[in-house]
Amino acid sequence: MKKSSQVYASVLVNALYVMKNYPVTLVNTLLAPLSILVVIVLVSKGSLLAVSVEGALIMTMVSAGIGLQGDLSHLKNDFRLQDMVVSSPTSAFVYMIGMAFSEIVYSAPALMILIVLAMLYVHTSIVGVAVTLAVLAMIFTFSIALGFLLSTFSSDIVQNWAFFGLLSTILTTIPPIYYPITYIPLPFRYIAYLSPTTYAAEIAQNAIGYLQLPASSLAIDWIVIIAVTMALFVMAMRKSKWRE
Amino acid sequence: MLVCKGLTKRYGKNPNALESIDFSIPSKGIFALIGRNGAGKTTLARILATELIPSSGSASIDGMDVVADATRLREQIAILPQEARAIPWLTSKQSIVSYLLYRGFSLGESEERAQSALARLDLQDYENKLTRILSGGLKRKVLVATILAADSRIVFVDEPTTGLDPISRADLWKVLEELKKEHFVFLTTHYLEEAEKLADVIGILDSGKLLGLGSLAELRKQAGYQYSIRTQQEDVKTKEGIAIRGLDGSVQILTTEEEAGRLAEKLVKDKARFSINPTSLEDIFYYLVKKPIEEENYEEE
Ligand SMILES: Nc1ncnc2c1ncn2[C@@H]1O[C@H](COP(=O)(O)OP(=O)(O)OP(=O)(O)O)[C@@H](O)[C@H]1O
Ligand SMILES: [Mg+2]
Numbered sequence: 001m002k003k004s005s006q007v008y009a010s011v012l013v014n015a016l017y018v019m020k021n022y023p024v025t026l027v028n029t030l031l032a033p034l035s036i037l038v039v040i041v042l043v044s045k046g047s048l049l050a051v052s053v054e055g056a057l058i059m060t061m062v063s064a065g066i067g068l069q070g071d072l073s074h075l076k077n078d079f080r081l082q083d084m085v086v087s088s089p090t091s092a093f094v095y096m097i098g099m100a101f102s103e104i105v106y107s108a109p110a111l112m113i114l115i116v117l118a119m120l121y122v123h124t125s126i127v128g129v130a131v132t133l134a135v136l137a138m139i140f141t142f143s144i145a146l147g148f149l150l151s152t153f154s155s156d157i158v159q160n161w162a163f164f165g166l167l168s169t170i171l172t173t174i175p176p177i178y179y180p181i182t183y184i185p186l187p188f189r190y191i192a193y194l195s196p197t198t199y200a201a202e203i204a205q206n207a208i209g210y211l212q213l214p215a216s217s218l219a220i221d222w223i224v225i226i227a228v229t230m231a232l233f234v235m236a237m238r239k240s241k242w243r244e
Numbered sequence: 245m246l247v248c249k250g251l252t253k254r255y256g257k258n259p260n261a262l263e264s265i266d267f268s269i270p271s272k273g274i275f276a277l278i279g280r281n282g283a284g285k286t287t288l289a290r291i292l293a294t295e296l297i298p299s300s301g302s303a304s305i306d307g308m309d310v311v312a313d314a315t316r317l318r319e320q321i322a323i324l325p326q327e328a329r330a331i332p333w334l335t336s337k338q339s340i341v342s343y344l345l346y347r348g349f350s351l352g353e354s355e356e357r358a359q360s361a362l363a364r365l366d367l368q369d370y371e372n373k374l375t376r377i378l379s380g381g382l383k384r385k386v387l388v389a390t391i392l393a394a395d396s397r398i399v400f401v402d403e404p405t406t407g408l409d410p411i412s413r414a415d416l417w418k419v420l421e422e423l424k425k426e427h428f429v430f431l432t433t434h435y436l437e438e439a440e441k442l443a444d445v446i447g448i449l450d451s452g453k454l455l456g457l458g459s460l461a462e463l464r465k466q467a468g469y470q471y472s473i474r475t476q477q478e479d480v481k482t483k484e485g486i487a488i489r490g491l492d493g494s495v496q497i498l499t500t501e502e503e504a505g506r507l508a509e510k511l512v513k514d515k516a517r518f519s520i521n522p523t524s525l526e527d528i529f530y531y532l533v534k535k536p537i538e539e540e541n542y543e544e545e
Contacts, residue, residue, distance in 0.1 A: 002348035009345030012338070013331065021333045021374060080328040087293040087323045087400075090346045091315075243314075244296050 006090045010098025013081070014071050015105040030109045033060045040178045048179055050122040051210045054132065055178035057114050058200055061136050062171045064103035065143020066164060072099060072151035073160045082242075092242040100144040124208045131207040135225070139200040142229040143171065145236040152240040170195050177201040180210050199225045246271045246292070246428075250301035253287050253452075261287045263452040264301065271306055271398065273444035274420060274429040278436060278525075280533060283449040285432040286326050286402055292430065293323040293400045305398060305428075322347070322394040326402035326432070330375035330383040336362060337371045340390045347394050361393035362386075364419060366412075381407045388416060392423070399423065400430045405438060417442060440525040448532055455532045460525060467528045471504035473497045475511055475518035482507060486531060498527055 018025055033056040040052040076082035085095055104111075124132070150163050175197035176184055184192055192198045199221040205211040206218060213221075251265040262284045269275055277285045290296040292303055294314040303310045308317040330339055337358050344354035362368050365385050375383055384407050391399060401420075405413045413435075420442055423429055433439055439446050440460055448456040448463070456463050464470050469485050474496045480487075483506075485499025497507065504520060511518045 001350070005345045005348055005350060005354075008351070009342045012345070013334065013342045017334050017338050017342075021335070075331070078329065079331050080325040081331070083290070083293075083295050083325045084323060084328065084343065085346050086295050087318060087321055088343075088346050088394075089315075089319050089348050243294070 002089070003094055006094045007098035007101060009090075010095060011102045011105055013075070014099055014102035016102075019106065025106075026109055029107055030113070032063065033057075033107075033110050033114065036178055044179070050208055051180065051205055052178045053114060053117045053122055054204045054208060055201065057111075057118065057132075057136055058139055058177045058197065058204060059172055060107050060110055060114065061140040062143045062197060064100070064107055064140060065145075065147035066167045066171070067106070068099055068103050068144055068147035069150045069154075069163055069167065070160050071103075072148065073154040074157065076151065077155055077157065086243060092240060093237060096144070096148045096236065099148070100140075103144070104140075122208050128207040128209075132204050135200050135203045135207070138225050138229055139197065142196060142225070142232055145229070145232040149232065149236040149240050152242060171197045174198075175201055180205055182211070196225060196228045245269070245307075246275070246303075246305050246430075248288075248301070248303045251288075251291065251298055251303050252300045253284075253291060253296065254299045260299075260452050262291075262298075265452075265454050267447070267454055267457050269445050269457070271428040272424075274424045274431055274442045275445045275447065276439035276443035277430070277432045277447045277449055278434070278439050278529060279449035282451075284452045285449055287452075288449070289323065289400050289402050289430060289432060290325075293321055294318055295323070320396055321398045321400065322391050322396035323400040324387055324391040324402060324404055326406075328387050330378070330386050332374065332376035335372050335374055336367060336378070336386045336389070339375060339386055340393050343390045344393055347396075357393045357395070358389075361389040364392065365389045366415065381409055381412060384408060385412060385416075392419065396427070398428045398430070402432050403434065404431070405433065405435060413438075436525045436529055446525065448529060450533050456528065463525070463528050464523045467498070467523065467531050468500070469498040469527075469531070470501055470523055471499055471520060472523050472527050473499065473504055473507055473511075473518055473520050475516055477511065477514065477516040477518070480507065480511065480516070488530060496527070498523055498531060 036059070037052045037056045041049050154160050154163065175192055175195040177197055181189060181192060181198065181202060202211060202213060203218065203221050203225070206213045245268050247268040248265045251262055252260055253262040254260050265288065277288065279285050287296065291298050292305065292310055294310050294317055297311060305317060310317060334342065340358035340361060341354045344357055345351065349357065359371070362371050365388060367382070367385055367389055370378060370382060375386055378386065388401070388404050391401065405416055408416060417438065420429060431442065445457065445459060446463060447454055456466055458466060474494055476494050478493060478495060480495055480497065482497050482499055482503060484503045485497050488496045490496060499507065508520055
């Protein structure tokens with residue numbers, strides 16, 4: 001009961017009240033994942049529609065973490081919300097979970113459109129759907145943990161801009177999330193493998209039949225994504241500077 | 245009891261922000277901490293409110309260690325940070341409600357408490373206004389209302405009255421006086437009359453060290469000079485105590501009861517204008533923190 005109040009507090013502060021009091025934010029979150037989707041679909045003359053819808057879903061999950069990083073730092077550094085929360089019965093874990101939820105709520109309008117598009121254009125089995133959902137959950141946990149960790153180290157918005165640029169490049173620009181990795185010429189493909197998002201994208205693209213990966217590569221993808229996510233989650237809980 | 249033992253805080257490689265602070269005071273009433281900018285007031289408040297981890301030494305409130313028993317302590321404390329700002333995209337009521345939810349209250353109870361806290365600080369007209377459009381002082385008041393609404397047993401307020409108009413400040417004083425009956429209030433302030441008026445115990449911090457601690461009467465005793473004489477007669481000479489030259493050329497002498505009597509008699513004889521008062525907190529503050537000496541006003545025996 002108490003924990004649900006604490007989680008709800010974050011959802012209100014970081015999503016519902018923002019959307020209610022500043023409606024313009026809705027338009028932005030709605031358009032961001034859709035814009036690249038439109039470009040890719042146009043350029044590929046529609047052939048990459050299904051894969052880009054999945055890409056946009058992954059992108060939305062990753063953006064949640066990048067957004068969280070900025071939101072948390074803003075609340076911490078400019079309003080001292082975190083100081084007030086630290087000295088309250090809310091734990092770091094509950095605060096992170098609440099803020100993670102808030103990012104989902106905040107992206108809900110975009111997510112809903114993407115889910116409708118996915119139901120219309122992505123044809124796959126029940127297993128494919130389950131795998132896609134699992135990999136989305138994984139990449140969401142990963143990016144939330146990373147966002148939380150980074151936010152506790154930032155003491156100024158200028159640092160956040162740096163984190164923001166870095167994360168966007170590593171997690172969304174380099175990895176082939178809107179198109180199959182085979183589109184990238186070989187030597188450069190290894191660079192893409194430096195980003196955890198690439199592994200998630202491979203799994204998702206395999207699940208809907210855009211890539212045919214051998215079981216061994218798929219296993220590696222899962223191992224990498226699970227290991228990285230778990231490592232980051234543990235780091236976020238242990239190493240975050242919740243208490244300075 | 246609030247107990248600090250050898251409490252030291254260092255930020256990175258900087259000099260100590262707090263240096264081996266030792267004191268213990270009852271955890272009731274109002275404790276006011278005063279000191280110059282950078283003295284370490286906020287650092288001490290943040291350590292006690294379980295936000296910062298001390299570099300060495302320890303502190304506890306009512307037997308709960310601020311590090312080891314932080315989780316238990318957090319059920320009972322609330323802090324208004326010095327640099328807290330009202331979140332602009334929330335209304336006054338939404339600000340308070342969300343904080344109370346973090347404290348674990350239900351939504352219904354949070355809304356009720358928010359409303360009564362706003363009324364208590366005369367903010368009901370701003371209940372549904374975004375804090376973005378409130379004046380600076382009103383924003384601060386919303387934050388004060390937020391902390392009050394939580395009704396925690398131990399309340400840290402770091403410069404709560406900064407930026408408030410005189411009437412709002414007096415209103416807040418009334419609220420704090422009411423609050424201290426059942427709560428322990430840890431207050432920092434730069435308004436010495438505020439500390440003088442409200443505090444049961446006053447601490448004077450300077451460069452991370454505690455220079456004085458006690459009630460106003462005890463601080464007067466510690467300073468050794470219970471009286472302050474102020475006069476326009478520039479060549480007044482004292483045998484004991486300290487003399488401070490004011491900006492207008494007047495001389496202020498802090499001294500003992502006996503010497504104050506002697507000086508007063510002399511000033512009367514000289515038909516000089518003067519006033520005599522018990523030493524104020526401001527006098528003591530100057531004395532402890534600045535130690536000003538005006539050589540020409542001392543008389544050798
Ligand atoms: N986050 C920080 N990192 C590094 N140094 C800090 C930090 N916070 C405070 N300090 C330093 O610690 C010392 C004490 O600062 P503190 O904020 O506790 O003072 P204060 O008494 O509250 O001052 P003020 O009246 O200006 O609020 C100062 O020298 C300050 O520069
Ligand atoms: Mg301060």
